[in-house]
Amino acid sequence: MTGPLNGLRIVEMAGIGPGPFCAMMLADMGAEVIRVHPKSSIPLLPILNTRFDVLARGRRSLAIDLKKPGATEVVKQLIQRADALIEGFRPGVMERLGLGPELCLERNPKLVFGRMTGWGQSGKLATSAGHDINYLSITGVLNAIGRKDSPPIVPLNLVGDFGGGGMLLAFGIVCAILEARQSGHGQVVDAAMTEGAALLASGIFGFKAAGIWSNQRGDNLLDGAAHFYNTYVCADGKCVAVGAIEPQFYKQLLQKLEIDDPCFSDQMDKSAWPELRRRLADIFITKPRDEWAAIFEGTDSCCTPVLDWDEAIAHEDNINRCAFIDVAGVTQPSPAPRFSRTVPSIPIPPANANEHTEAILSDWGIDSQIIASLRESGAI
Numbered sequence: 105m106t107g108p109l110n111g112l113r114i115v116e117m118a119g120i121g122p123g124p125f126c127a128m129m130l131a132d133m134g135a136e137v138i139r140v141h142p143k144s145s146i147p148l149l150p151i152l153n154t155r156f157d158v159l160a161r162g163r164r165s166l167a168i169d170l171k172k173p174g175a176t177e178v179v180k181q182l183i184q185r186a187d188a189l190i191e192g193f194r195p196g197v198m199e200r201l202g203l204g205p206e207l208c209l210e211r212n213p214k215l216v217f218g219r220m221t222g223w224g225q226s227g228k229l230a231t232s233a234g235h236d237i238n239y240l241s242i243t244g245v246l247n248a249i250g251r252k253d254s255p256p257i258v259p260l261n262l263v264g265d266f267g268g269g270g271m272l273l274a275f276g277i278v279c280a281i282l283e284a285r286q287s288g289h290g291q292v293v294d295a296a297m298t299e300g301a302a303l304l305a306s307g308i309f310g311f312k313a314a315g316i317w318s319n320q321r322g323d324n325l326l327d328g329a330a331h332f333y334n335t336y337v338c339a340d341g342k343c344v345a346v347g348a349i350e351p352q353f354y355k356q357l358l359q360k361l362e363i364d365d366p367c368f369s370d371q372m373d374k375s376a377w378p379e380l381r382r383r384l385a386d387i388f389i390t391k392p393r394d395e396w397a398a399i400f401e402g403t404d405s406c407c408t409p410v411l412d413w414d415e416a417i418a419h420e421d422n423i424n425r426c427a428f429i430d431v432a433g434v435t436q437p438s439p440a441p442r443f444s445r446t447v448p449s450i451p452i453p454p455a456n457a458n459e460h461t462e463a464i465l466s467d468w469g470i471d472s473q474i475i476a477s478l479r480e481s482g483a484i
Contacts (some may be wrong), residue, residue: 107134107439107448112281113468115140115182116163116190117203118457120148121261122269122297123192123220124159129274131162132439132448137190138464140179141457143169143484153457155432162451164460172483176202178470184211185468187284188277192220195230205292215290216280220273222264224296236261239268239297245305252322252329268300323374325349331380332357332371335410342393343410344400346384357405361387458484 112135116127131137139160141153145167151157153165168175180203183189189208191198198204198219205217222239223229240246240263250257273295284290302309311317311324323329332348348357354371358364361384368380388396393409400407411419417428417435429438432453439448461484465475478484 106446107132108443108446109278110134110446112136112188113186114138114188114190114277115179115186117193117198118142118165119192119220120152121159121192122265122273123190125266125270126218126220126273126277127163127190128159128161128451129271130277132451134446134448137163138182138460138468139163139165139455139457140182141165141167143167143458145457153454155434155453157454158431158434158436160454161431161436163455164452164464165455165457166461166464167458167484168461168478169483170201172478172481174474174478174481175483178465178474178478178483179203180208180211181470182465182468183208183215186212186215187281188216188218190218190220190273190277195221195225209290213290214284214288216277216284217290217292218273218277218280218295219292220269220295220297222269222297224299225292225294236264236297239264240301243298243302243305244309245301247319248305248308248321248324248327250321252320254321256321263304264297264301268302268304269295269297272300272303329374329377331377331384334381334384336385336388338388338393338396339390340392340394344388344393344396345408345410347406347408349406353404353406356403357407360399360403360405360407363387 109130112130114127114130114135114137116123116137116139118124118139118141127137127139147153153160168179170176170179183203191203205219208217209215219225221230222234223232237246237258240259245263246256246259248256249259273293276293276295280291280293308317317324321327326333328334332346332354335343335345337343346357348354351371358368365383367376367383370376391399396407397409409415416422422428426438428435429450430436431451434453439451462475462479465478465484466472475484
């Protein structure tokens, strides 16, 4: 492996969603991440542990039955050799497995113990079930997404699971590893998707405090109220995205649309936004999306085509930037961001849960007799 995190060793307790995304990000950057699966678990989703399980790319996997004699001790030995641990169970589960942070830090004082939950490790909701949409609901974020006269829109699970969850935990783990190198002491990183989602909305909270953002959906600069920051349907049913916030960009937008109506001159007059949205909608519906894309190409009008998944992969700029890669026949986003010197390797395909069990144990220094006894007992 290559990349800026080359040399780091991380143990991931296999799960779904934000935990694997965090581990994928670290593996993409060159860390050696091994996935620890329950030996006889049935995947919650059919694609898990197949080549389509993109979040599992870049790392090897082992499967072990922690109820068998010696199994928990072997996992502790792996953790003892690691820089960090990733787990995404409900609070208390790792403790019941005999792998809680106190025991792990006792074995490895420099360990970074990364914990990923929706509600956090403490509080009234800590042990309650939930998903992305629930975590967003108590942060103010979900209430802000959607049109004025409709309930909040159900978003993709990007803000809670991946941005406010997995990405936040990856950041926290790297921060704690850097600190541990100076202090010699590890610590627990408690990443909650509620707090991560709220953090992503920091700028909006600033706008709200300044009195320039309301609690009403569809009434604000960036939530679909403004005619110059919105999406519009074109003649072929496809859409364009308009984001001409700055006056100079707004001016170019109007020029390319051949609009000289003085009604459009006061860009920030909120009272005019509904009518101006209707007028722009009437204009965009007159041409197909790609014709509009050609009109705006090369300008600072901030008007772009809204692409579907297949179109995004085939887009010229995405091809030139190698934004997508092929791994085992599955097209997926490339590791990001880019590095000028420590360029990450192409990730290896996702592994079967039991694909590398004995190889990992051997490579990480577990005694061959212990491996044999685990095999004999049925732990592996």
